[in-house]
Amino acid sequence: MAETHLSNTRGKEFLQRAFAGEQEALAAKLRSSDHIVHDGDRGEVNEEYFIKLLRNYLPDRYTVHKASILDSQGEVSDSIDVIVHDRQYTPTLLDSESHRYVPAEAVYAVFECKPKINKSYLEYAAEKAESVRRLKRTSVPIPHAGGAYPPKPHFDIIAGILAMEIEWKDGFGESFKKCHAELTGLRKLDCALAVDGHCFDTFADGGAYTFCKTENALVSFLFRLLNQLQSLGTVPAIDWNAYASQLSK
Numbered sequence: 158m159a160e161t162h163l164s165n166t167r168g169k170e171f172l173q174r175a176f177a178g179e180q181e182a183l184a185a186k187l188r189s190s191d192h193i194v195h196d197g198d199r200g201e202v203n204e205e206y207f208i209k210l211l212r213n214y215l216p217d218r219y220t221v222h223k224a225s226i227l228d229s230q231g232e233v234s235d236s237i238d239v240i241v242h243d244r245q246y247t248p249t250l251l252d253s254e255s256h257r258y259v260p261a262e263a264v265y266a267v268f269e270c271k272p273k274i275n276k277s278y279l280e281y282a283a284e285k286a287e288s289v290r291r292l293k294r295t296s297v298p299i300p301h302a303g304g305a306y307p308p309k310p311h312f313d314i315i316a317g318i319l320a321m322e323i324e325w326k327d328g329f330g331e332s333f334k335k336c337h338a339e340l341t342g343l344r345k346l347d348c349a350l351a352v353d354g355h356c357f358d359t360f361a362d363g364g365a366y367t368f369c370k371t372e373n374a375l376v377s378f379l380f381r382l383l384n385q386l387q388s389l390g391t392v393p394a395i396d397w398n399a400y401a402s403q404l405s406k
Contacts (some may be wrong), residue, residue, distance in 0.1 A: 161307045183210060183375060184352045201302050204238045204270045211241065214379050219265065219386065220244035221330035226267075227258040228292040229399035235288040239319065241248040241266040243392040262395040265386055266315035274351050275324035276336045283344035286316035290343040296393035309393040315385060317348035317358075329357045329368055347385075348380040349397075360385045 186206050204223055211221045219241050226234040227250060240259055242249075247263035267289050269282040296308035325332045329349070340346050348358035356369045356378040369377040 173373055177372040180352060180354070180372060180375035184321065186245050187352060203321075205271075207239055207268070208269050210379075211239065214384070215241065215386070218243070218245055222249070222257060222259065223398050224249065224257045224259045226261050226264055226289050226292060228261040229295055229396065229403065231403055232292055232295075234292060235285050236271045237267045237285060237289065238267065239268040240264060241268075241315075241386070246350070247392065247395055259397055260288070260400075261314050262296070264289065264314050265389060265392065266317070266382070268317050268319050271318060271320045273324050274318055274320045274333075274349055274369045278318060278320070279336055279340065279346065279349075282316070282318040282348055283340040283346055286314075286330075286346065287343040289316070290314055295396035295399050297396045299394045309391075311393060312389045315347050315382075317346055317350070319352075321351065322353040323351040323355050326364075328355045328370055329366075331359075348378070348382065351374065356381075358382075358385070 168404070182232075183206060187203055208221050208223065211219075220243070222240055223236070223238055223244070224240050224242075225236050226240065236292040242265060243263040244348045247260050249257040249259050249263075251258050257271065267286060269285050271282070290313075294311050296311060298305040321357055323329065323333075327333075328351075337346065347360065348356070350356045352375060354370060354374045355363060356374045358367050358378070358381055359365065360381060361367055367381065
């Protein structure tokens, strides 16, 4: 019994230390970008760090890009720092080396990358989320051998903010909650990560807060995001005729 207990303890410690190392490595990369003078250039470098992180952890069914989002009416979102989207069933459009458009139906989650989390950046991320969620998403029946499945209902697109640190001294405490409570409807933010050791989400039933303040905040955030993505299932089947009809006009 003692050997079993020791093995379990070592296993837990191994996971904690290994994933804490991931968080330390990402924090070091983000700090190293501080020497970049131009804010825009520094922001792009940090976006790439977060994009690579999500690509490493998310299954192949999910693709991660910086892009804008397009709907069948020709409406376009703001430029989004990090988009988690489907690539298996839905291609990106008008790709160039540095930019692409993702059909609205393909989007699972959107994130803004900022140097820190504070009131102004929360509001900025909320505005970006609204620019995505207001877009029209189609859904058509899915054929199968015995007929067709009905059109899949649309799920709520996840929105959040990713940063190096959080500005409030109490982390995601009362000051944060007051600001966050003002972000409702299409502007709501579901989650956030500060790589210095804080994360939150409202993925629990009823939208209750889940907080993490630890050297394992990064991986706690990723695992809970993975679970939430898993719960959404697959994106709806896109109505390509709706897009084609705009071209014929």
